[in-house]
Every structure is written in C-alpha cells, then in structure tokens.
Amino acid sequence: MREIIDDLDRQFPGLRPQLCEETGNLRPFVNIFLERDNVRDLRGLDTPVPEGATLHVLLSVAGGAHHDQHDG
Amino acid sequence: MAGRRRFPTGTVLLTVGTKRGLFLLTSKDRRTWTPHGPFQAGHRVYHAALDLRGSARLFAAANGDFFASSLRYSDDFGKTWQEPERGILFPEGSGRSLKNMWIVEPGRSSEPDTLYCGVDPAALFVSHDRGKTWAMTEGLENHPTRSRWQPGAGGLCLHSVVLDPTNAQRMWVAISAVGVLRTDDGGATWTFCNKGTRADFLPDKYPEYGQCVHRLIGHPSKPDVLFQQNHCGTYVTRNAGDAWTDIQSNLPSDFGFPLAMDPHDPDTLYTVVESGEARANITDQFTVYRTENGGKRWQRLTRGLPKGPAVRLGVLRHGLCADTRDPCGLYVGTNTGQIFASRDRGDSWRLIADFLPSIYSVTVTVL
Numbered sequence: 001m002r003e004i005i006d007d008l009d010r011q012f013p014g015l016r017p018q019l020c021e022e023t024g025n026l027r028p029f030v031n032i033f034l035e036r037d038n039v040r041d042l043r044g045l046d047t048p049v050p051e052g053a054t055l056h057v058l059l060s061v062a063g064g065a066h067h068d069q070h071d072g
Numbered sequence: 073m074a075g076r077r078r079f080p081t082g083t084v085l086l087t088v089g090t091k092r093g094l095f096l097l098t099s100k101d102r103r104t105w106t107p108h109g110p111f112q113a114g115h116r117v118y119h120a121a122l123d124l125r126g127s128a129r130l131f132a133a134a135n136g137d138f139f140a141s142s143l144r145y146s147d148d149f150g151k152t153w154q155e156p157e158r159g160i161l162f163p164e165g166s167g168r169s170l171k172n173m174w175i176v177e178p179g180r181s182s183e184p185d186t187l188y189c190g191v192d193p194a195a196l197f198v199s200h201d202r203g204k205t206w207a208m209t210e211g212l213e214n215h216p217t218r219s220r221w222q223p224g225a226g227g228l229c230l231h232s233v234v235l236d237p238t239n240a241q242r243m244w245v246a247i248s249a250v251g252v253l254r255t256d257d258g259g260a261t262w263t264f265c266n267k268g269t270r271a272d273f274l275p276d277k278y279p280e281y282g283q284c285v286h287r288l289i290g291h292p293s294k295p296d297v298l299f300q301q302n303h304c305g306t307y308v309t310r311n312a313g314d315a316w317t318d319i320q321s322n323l324p325s326d327f328g329f330p331l332a333m334d335p336h337d338p339d340t341l342y343t344v345v346e347s348g349e350a351r352a353n354i355t356d357q358f359t360v361y362r363t364e365n366g367g368k369r370w371q372r373l374t375r376g377l378p379k380g381p382a383v384r385l386g387v388l389r390h391g392l393c394a395d396t397r398d399p400c401g402l403y404v405g406t407n408t409g410q411i412f413a414s415r416d417r418g419d420s421w422r423l424i425a426d427f428l429p430s431i432y433s434v435t436v437t438v439l
Contacts, residue, residue, distance in 0.1 A: 014155060018140045021169035022162040029138045061138045 001032065001045045004055070019057065020045075029060045078149055079439050084395055086403055087130070088411065088425070089117035089433035094132045096150060097425060102401050102415040105424045111150040114139060119390055121176045122437045123202070125184040131203060133173035133189070141170055143189055145203045158205040160189055160197050166213070168193050175390070177233040182240060190230030194221060194247045196259070211259045212245070217281060224248035224284045224303070231389055232288035236295045244298065244313060246288035251281045252300065254313050265313025270304040286329045287389040291338045299367075301331040301343055301389070308367055319367025324354055330392035334400045334417060339366040342373075342394065342402060342418060344387040351407075352384035360392075360404060362418050376421035377412060385410065390433030397438060405431030 002024075009016035019030050024045070026032065032039045033056040039047045049055065079085065079098055086097040086105075093110030094117040115134035123129045130146045132153075143160050144153040162168040171192040179186030189197040189206065195213060197206045212218075212230075221228060232246035241258045244265065251266035264281045271283045284303030291297035296312040299319075305326045307316040320326055328345035341363050347354050360373040378385075386407040395401040402414040402421075409428035412421045 013157075014159075017159065017161060022164060023167060023169050024164070025169075027140065059138055 001034075001039055001047045001049055004049060005045070031058045031060055032056070033058065081439060083439045084397070084401065085122060085437050085439055086411070087120035087122060087132075087433070087435045087437075088405060088428065088431060089120050089132070089390070090409070090429035090431050091116050092429040093117055094120050094134070094150070095425075095428060097411070102395075102397070102413065105413075107425065109150060111146070111153070112144065115141070116172075117432065118172060119175045119433045119435075121178060121435055123178040123187065124437060124439070125178060125181065126202075128439070129202060131176045131187070133176050135172045141173060143173055143176060143203065143206065156199075156204055156206060158207075160191060160206050162195070163208060166208075168195070171227055172229065174229045174231040175233060177235070180235050180237055180240065188233045188235075190233055190245060190247075192223070192227035192229040194228045194230045194250065196230055196233070196245055198259075209259045211255065212253070212262055215253075215262055221247070221250045222282065232285070234288055234290040234298060236290075237292075238295050242295075242312075244288060244290070246285040246300065248286065249282060249284035249303070251283035251285055252288060252298075252313055265309070266316075267314065268316035268318070269300070269302055269307055270318075272304045287331045289331050289333055291333070292335060293338065297338075299331055299333070299341060301328050303327060303348075306331075306343060306345075306367065319363070321363075321367060321370055323361055323370050329389040330387050330404075332392045332394045332402065334394055335396050336398050336400060337364070340364045340417070341367065342392060343370075344392060344404065346386060350384065351386045356381055356383060358383055358385045360402070360418060360421070373414075373418045373421070375419065376414075376423075378423075388432055390435070391431055393434050393436045395436040395438055401436070403434045403436055405434040407431060 084099050088095040093113035095109040097105045099105045112134040118133050120132045135141045146153045173191050175190045177188045185202050187199045196209045199206045230247045234244040236242035244254045246252050253262040254265045255262050266283050269283045287301040300307050305318050306320050308319050309316045323345050325345040327348035332342045334340035357379040358377045361370045363370045391405045399417040402418050405411045407430045411425040413424045414421045
C-alpha cells in the first residue's frame with residue numbers, strides 16, 4: 001500500500017500529504033478500501049495489494065460533535 | 073500588481089478567519105462594508121494575512137478537519153488559490169504531524185520574500201520565496217526543554233511572531249503554554265523571556281517557562297518594548313523581554329486573549345478581557361478596553377457595543393486589530409460571528425457584519 005501511495009505522489013505531487021500525516025499514518029478521515037475491506041481492518045498501509053486489485057480512496061466527511069480546541 | 077488594482081487605493085480590507093472559511097470585507101470610507109467570500113470554506117482559517125510587499129499576496133492558514141491543512145495563497149484577493157510546492161510539513165522522522173497553523177507573519181521590509189508561520193505542535197516555519205516552499209526552523213525544535221513543553225487548552229500553539237525591525241537577528245515568539253522566547257542569532261538559539269509573568273496554575277507561580285501567553289505584540293518604533301495578554305495578566309517589557317511589568321491596573325480580569333495598538337500612539341493599547349470561566353464579557357456590557365498611557369489606566373469603551381442579559385461574547389487572540397488611518401480604526405470579531413468596527417479610535421462602535429461563523433482572527437490592511 002505504501003508503495004502505491006509513493007507512486008501516486010510521484011505522479012501527482014502533493015497527493016501524499018492529503019492522504020497521510022507526516023508520521024506516515026493515514027489521516028483520520030481518509031479511508032482506503034482494498035476491494036471491500038478497509039485497510040485499517042487489514043494491515044493498514046502495510047497491507048499487501050495483489051496485482052489487479054481495485055482500491056477505493058474515500059474521504060469520510062464526518063459529522064457530529066467536534067470539540068473546538070481553539071479557545072484556551 | 074494586478075490584484076492590488078482590484079480595489080481603489082485607500083480601500084480598507086479586513087481578512088476574517090472563521091471556523092468555516094475566510095471572508096474579506098472592504099470599505100472606502102470605513103462606514104459601508106462589502107463582504108467577499110467565503111474562501112476555503114471547508115477549512116478552519118485561524119489566521120490570514122495580506123502581504124503588500126511587492127504584489128499583493130493573500131495568505132490563509134487553512135486548517136483541515138477532513139482534508140489536509142495548507143497555507144495557500146492568492147494573488148487575486150481570493151478568486152484563485154495556489155498550493156505551496158512544499159507546504160507546512162514536519163520533517164519525516166520528527167515524529168510530529170501538523171495539527172494547526174496559527175499565524176502567518178510577513179517578514180521585515182528588508183527581507184521581502186520571507187514569511188513566518190507558527191504552528192501546533194509548537195514550531196516555527198519559514199519561507200524565503202513568498203510562500204512557495206516552507207521549512208521548519210531547527211533552532212526552536214532543538215531547544216533543550218522542548219520535550220517538557222505542555223499545551224494550553226488550544227493546543228501547543230505558536231501563535232505570535234514579533235520581528236525586530238532594526239535587527240535581523242532578533243525576534244520573539246509566543247507559545248501557549250510555554251511563554252515567550254527570543255532569539256538573538258537569527259533563530260539558531262532561543263532564550264526564555266518570562267521573568268515577571270505569572271502562571272497561577274503551576275506550583276511555582278513565576279517559573280522560567282510554562283506561562284500561558286495568549287498574545288504578544290511589538291512596539292513599532294521601540295523594538296525593546298513589547299506587550300502581552302496572558303492567561304494571568306497583561307504585561308509590558310521595556311527591555312526586550314528580560315523582565316515584564318504587570319499592567320492589568322484597573323482591568324476587571326486578568327484573563328484575556330487579544331491585544332492591539334494604535335500605530336499613531338503606541339502607548340495606546342486595546343484589549344478585551346473576559347471571565348476566565350465563562351470566556352465572555354464579565355458584566356452584561358460587551359466592552360473593549362483602551363489605555364492611553366501604556367497600561368497605567370484603562371478606559372471602558374462601550375458606545376455602540378451591545379448590552380443585555382443575553383449578551384455574552386468572546387474574542388479570541390487574533391480577533392482584534394487596528395488600522396493605520398488617523399484616527400485609527402478598530403475591528404473586533406467575536407466567537408459568535410459579529411464584527412464591530414470603530415472609525416474614531418474606539419470612542420464609538422458599529423456592527424458591520426453578523427451571522428458569520430465563529431471568528432478566529434481579524435486583520436486589516438489599507439491598500
């Protein structure tokens with residue numbers, strides 16, 4: 001999975017920061033599905049991706065309470 | 073220069089950073105205001121700055137909840153935005169990830185391509201090509217106490233950058249809840265400047281560091297004079313931060329966020345203090361406070377500002393600013409989406425915008 005993101009970032013410079021934090025982890029609301037499985041439920045970015053597999057990159061624009069930490 | 077021509081010379085332009093994007097307000101006479109935007113509406117814009125050195129370039133510290141944060145810039149007042157080639161990113165291997173960008177500060181006039189950006193977790197980034205590429209400064213990151221710095225309620229945020237206009241090697245930053253630091257060698261090393269500022273929430277009330285500074289501003293003509301609004305008081309230093317004097321005087325609270333200065337009379341300061349518990353005006357009257365003698369005595373400014381049992385407004389650290397007209401105009405944005413403006417140095421106020429998202433910052437530029 002990491003190699004695919006590296007390759008995408010080469011083809012589309014600046015894409016990686018949209019998907020991953022600087023620590024290398026996936027951003028909280030970015031979900032990557034290998035076929036129908038969320039890679040978080042597999043081995044995260046260490047998940048092996050078979051030849052010919054379909055990946056879906058989906059942004060979950062989550063709702064609900066968001067604690068505003070600006071004030072303090 | 074194309075961007076600057078969009079508005080007539082003399083136009084007063086406000087940048088208003090909100091929880092849901094950036095708004096601009098423009099006025100020729102400071103009576104009638106025209107709103108523009110929102111821009112970057114999917115982002116929390118903590119701060120924005122219009123850099124007039126060279127062509128006009130608008131920067132917005134756009135913090136993402138769902139998308140990545142980016143310090144984008146626009147050369148046409150928000151119509152189109154450029155992504156930096158290398159943005160505000162911590163170096164791989166640092167173990168840190170950007171949480172929020174808090175301030176973008178154009179550099180000195182002697183360094184027209186330089187800008188600074190303060191972020192959470194506490195770090196200072198610099199660009200030497202007008203925001204195209206950014207790099208983290210190492211000196212602050214390598215400070216020997218760095219691992220012991222603790223965040224305030226807003227995070228471990230570097231929210232204020234003050235440049236000494238006469239000395240390119242000297243600058244100050246303010247970090248909550250670490251305090252003020254100064255460099256005298258262009259950022260290679262940093263010294264704490266917190267002597268005399270209180271930290272009521274710590275066992276040692278006057279520690280070397282750990283103070284929750286809320287806002288730091290510099291004096292335009294006396295580089296050794298700085299003012300700070302703090303979690304525990306309002307202070308002035310007259311020796312570049314070596315020691316601070318409490319200027320709370322008759323202010324009704326030692327808790328407040330914003331601070332602004334009349335550029336024509338730098339002994340005239342403005343602040344909004346509030347109840348530390350309620351984070352809003354202390355009485356039923358929303359009040360801006362002004363001192364005309366560097367903090368010896370504060371006046372209550374209320375004419376045109378709202379009053380009532382249901383009036384409870386908060387103002388965040390970048391929510392108050394003064395323009396360069398004479399007499400200066402004042403602008404205060406609230407965390408409930410109102411902007412009040414004064415065109416007579418605070419003597420009277422008018423509501424110029426309402427129903428905005430929660431306001432994080434207001435900056436003003438006269439074009």
